[in-house]
Amino acid sequence: MKALVYEGARSVSVKNVPDARIERPTDVLVSVTTTNICGSDLHMYEGRAGMESGRILGHENMGEVVAIGEGVDKVRVGDMVCLPFNISCGFCRNCEAGKTAYCLTTNSDPLTAGAAYGFAGMGSHSGGQAELLNVPYGDHNCLVLPEEAQERQSDYVMLSDIFPTGWHATELAGLQPGESIVIYGAGPVGLMAALSAQLKSAAQVMVVDRHPDRLALAEEIGAIPIDDTLGSPIDQVNQLTNGAGADRGCECVGYQAHDPQGDEHPNLTLNNLVHSVRFTGGIGVVGIFLPQDPHSPDRLYREGEGEVAFDFGLHWFKGQTMGTGQCNVKAYNRLLCGLIEQGRAAPSWIVSHELPLEQAPQGYRHFDDREPGWTKVLLHPEESG
Structure with a gap:
């Protein structure tokens, strides 16, 4: 064959x-x-x-x-x-x-x-x-x-x-009808998370990315596109939620997340979510994170078996929950x-x-x-x- x-x-x-x-x-x-x-x-x-x-x-x-x-x-x-x-x-x-x-x-x-x-x-x-x-x-x-x-x-x-995985992201985040949600990553899984959120009657679905074609696909199903090249996505989410942050958040990027300048940071979307989600909100992580990546430009991730510099203090202080893992x-x-x-x-x-x-x-x-x-x-x- x-x-x-x-x-x-x-x-x-x-x-x-x-x-x-x-x-x-x-x-x-x-x-x-x-x-x-x-x-x-x-x-x-x-x-x-x-x-x-x-x-x-x-x-x-x-x-x-x-x-x-x-x-x-x-x-x-x-x-x-x-x-x-x-x-x-x-x-x-x-x-x-x-x-x-x-x-x-x-x-x-x-x-x-x-x-x-x-x-x-x-x-x-x-x-x-x-x-x-x-x-x-x-x-x-x-x-x-x-x-x-x-x-x-x-x-x-x-x-x-990808459709079940997008759905799983919203489940891990604890999304309920009438809540707002921010999704980091408008790749196929992030777009499926946006579709799932719409099917679950989310009141507001925001999708963060920087690729115009992907953001356009999110907008086609009624999501609010957020281009992180135009300014801090955290600030944009807060602006859209009257300063409170989204009720829920989904990480659909994983350990090869890049900033708008093209530099890789395995902790980028995780920490952005901590800042973008409200006090007592929920975060679902379906983007892939691995225990070994010898080619990572991040020393901690490369040498520490997938360790990331995570804003746990703020995560704890805000009383947020986080669900992780494959669908x-x-x-x-x-x-x-x-x-x-x-x-x-x-x-x-x-x-x-x-x-x-x-x-x-x-x-x-x-x-x-x-x-x-x-x-x-x-x-x-x-x-x-």
Whole structure:
């Protein structure tokens, strides 16, 4: 099969590799029809996440079931399915508690919880930027989609990661109807957090970024765009909230946050949120932070196992709460699927480019360079020659 293989920092190529196949009775084999380039893929693409050379990338996947193991009970050949980026077993302690992002059995490292397709540090599972994908525990991990999904793949594929992750950010922040919320980062996850906040009837949704195309997408769904090149985003948020700060805040950037001058600060958005959110408000952090980053320009983060200079004193003084961590996709994907099916949500509004798999290296390069208009890239392996 053809697959996108990671070769080193900013080097990926489409190669012929051995076909994915059924390996265990509970496996499902999927012919991948749509797979996305995610912002978190860029951490690996840039050589900032310890990805091993030779791995197949891709954790935002959907496709058609082409084979099932003899132990699979409910998923059928021909089903269109979307796959949570978290690979989970469904029966360990964390999975039983709904914490499928922290499954205790699907990562071969006994000291680590959680596994994912084609992701550094999250097991040895191959990614889905390929023609075929093996899905462990298929009955548990496959979300069988409605019939219309074949024609609306650009909406339904978002259930694999970014739509649930955006929703998760607002859940971690504790957003309630009628509250205000500020979201740092108008990348795909930040835009999904803005969409989620609107669906939850937030009274005021503010989105901080500096890329005009991304801020325009936020404005399309009724969010207030805040350009941090025009002045302190903290001051702009306070101005919009009569000096009180937002009720809730979401961090959707992660450890490679940059200031408007282009300098990287892993603590930038975290501390901006502490200042931007009101006393007793809540903060949800879904942007990626890693315990190791030997290439960080920040000495504390580089040498201190992911330590950041955090304004904890002010955070404590303001009585704020903070929720963190990867999204437990299965906690939300079925409900969000209903919103798409009933026409309440169309997350594909952020999609800028749809490419055949052969053009994935160019797609990565343009997306990584944050070129204007490259907001979300979908790949279609079935269109490969």
